[in-house]
Amino acid sequence: MQNKRIILANPRGFCAGVDRAITIVEKALEKYGAPVYVRHEVVHNKYVVDGLKERGAIFIEEIRDVPEGAILIYSAHGVPLSVRQEAEAKNLTMIFDATCPLVSKVHVELKNLHRNQYEIIMIGHKGHPEVEGTMGQVDGGIHLIENEIDVDNLPIARDAEKIAVVTQTTLSVDETKSIIAKLKATYPNLRLPKNEDICYATQNRQDAVKELAKVCDAVLVIGSKNSSNSNRLKELAENLGVKSYLIDFDYEIQGEWLEDVTSIGLTAGASAPEVLVEGVINKLQSYGFTATDTLNVVEEHMTFALPSALRS
Numbered sequence: 001m002q003n004k005r006i007i008l009a010n011p012r013g014f015c016a017g018v019d020r021a022i023t024i025v026e027k028a029l030e031k032y033g034a035p036v037y038v039r040h041e042v043v044h045n046k047y048v049v050d051g052l053k054e055r056g057a058i059f060i061e062e063i064r065d066v067p068e069g070a071i072l073i074y075s076a077h078g079v080p081l082s083v084r085q086e087a088e089a090k091n092l093t094m095i096f097d098a099t100c101p102l103v104s105k106v107h108v109e110l111k112n113l114h115r116n117q118y119e120i121i122m123i124g125h126k127g128h129p130e131v132e133g134t135m136g137q138v139d140g141g142i143h144l145i146e147n148e149i150d151v152d153n154l155p156i157a158r159d160a161e162k163i164a165v166v167t168q169t170t171l172s173v174d175e176t177k178s179i180i181a182k183l184k185a186t187y188p189n190l191r192l193p194k195n196e197d198i199c200y201a202t203q204n205r206q207d208a209v210k211e212l213a214k215v216c217d218a219v220l221v222i223g224s225k226n227s228s229n230s231n232r233l234k235e236l237a238e239n240l241g242v243k244s245y246l247i248d249f250d251y252e253i254q255g256e257w258l259e260d261v262t263s264i265g266l267t268a269g270a271s272a273p274e275v276l277v278e279g280v281i282n283k284l285q286s287y288g289f290t291a292t293d294t295l296n297v298v299e300e301h302m303t304f305a306l307p308s309a310l311r312s
């Protein structure tokens with residue numbers, strides 16, 4: 001009988017933006033002591049957030065909940081200008097910005113477009129903090145769409161001359177391509193981002209899942225339910241005809257998922273640490289998945305610098 005095997009996607013797990021954001025909170029705790037306040041979950045992962053809470057990070061949604069004199073950190077998803085203004089008006093000791101530099105790049109792009117009087121369409125998920133942060137860089141003139149149907153309902157003339165699109169960084173690459181194709185067909189003058197807004201980590205993890213789906217009977221994605229890029233990995237595997245499950249922890253695995261499975265693919269969203277992957281491998285071994293292979297799709301070498309006050 002063929003050995004049951006685990007196939008690990010590479011790349012998987014932490015991206016450079018998540019690594020930087022978590023390190024900012026850890027270094028701030030080391031340098032200034034607890035508590036440090038973090039606006040929103042610094043990254044969307046329960047294990048990471050719970051670990052930082054234990055070390056003295058306090059996660060808040062509203063700046064009014066940050067006491068005077070505190071240290072404040074913005075999450076990797078970015079914040080609207082109104083949040084920055086509110087925080088800067090308070091007497092805080094220090095503010096660190098853990099916004100991923102690739103999200104900040106979209107902010108800069110958006111502000112330039114707005115300054116040049118473009119109507120801007122943002123493709124993203126309503127209510128996601130990155131979308132709120134990005135849309136909140138400008139005061140109006142920006143329209144959020146989530147799918148192709150929304151294109152039909154945009155209140156923008158088809159012959160608009162100054163019209164541009166930006167996207168959330170963690171979307172489905174394929175779905176976004178079809179939405180942009182429809183936008184281009186609707187708005188001939190549509191200006192596209194110079195470089196895609198969907199980030200390298202999202203692209204690479206989706207590319208790896210496409211390869212996994214070709215060789216596995218099921219795919220496990222480690223990531224939290226509120227993690228956009230993790231949800232896209234699960235959906236992608238399902239769209240390719242492979243059963244897929246999104247889990248935070250090994251103990252969520254259900255035996256029935258593994259019935260008739262001889263090759264199980266394993267990946268992790270950009271905010272899920274490798275220790276969780278190790279836990280899932282151990283659990284799968286107890287179900288008889290004793291062989292482990294790695295499917296290498298692309299090498300990643302991206303790193304982002306820390307704020308100067310936290311280097312050392």
Ligand code: SF4
Nearest residue numbers: 015017018100169199
């Ligand atoms: S998923 Fe992409 S945009 Fe988000 S933190 Fe990671 S590198 Fe940055």
